[in-house]
Amino acid sequence: MVGVQYSQHAADKPVEGVCGIRRISPPLGADLLPTPIRGRTVKVPFDDLYAGDLRRHGDELIALCRCAQHPLVREMFDVETLCRAVREARLGMGDAYSWGRMNSSVALVAWLERLIAGP
Known part of the structure; x- marks a missing residue:
């Protein structure tokens, strides 16, 4: 299974996803996540x-x-x-x-x- 990759310019790049190629735009959902999750740099297991x-x-x-x-x-x-x-x-x-x-x-x-x- 192929995951989705995020980058600073993700909206400009096609990304291989589970359902094929799609464009990712992180700013669209940025206000949905709490700040501690949105700003984290390391994911805790x-x-x-x-x-x-x-x-x-x-x-x-x-x-x-x-x-x-x-x-x-x-x-x-x-x-x-x-x-x-x-x-x-x-x-x-x-x-x-x-x-x-x-x-x-x-x-x-x-x-x-x-x-x-x-x-």
Whole structure:
């Protein structure tokens, strides 16, 4: 897969992208990004940030899954397997695909819990 490259004069240069050649104009979206992101010169590896937040909030996510009251949670998920996936992700085990599946599952549990909690 070919990535998109940015330069100071990107609008003037065609760039090879995933969907073919297209022109990139960074100033168009410049106001959409917060200043710390827009001005950064080094990208921090996301995996480290993600695992750090899981270490910090993993117990809360596990408690959410175990205490879920919505009946669909137990029908759709093996709760202990989901809790094990959270624990493993906290340790940095797995990859982006396994973390994505775990994220989606925990997000669905949280969404279902909000449905029964009401507005």
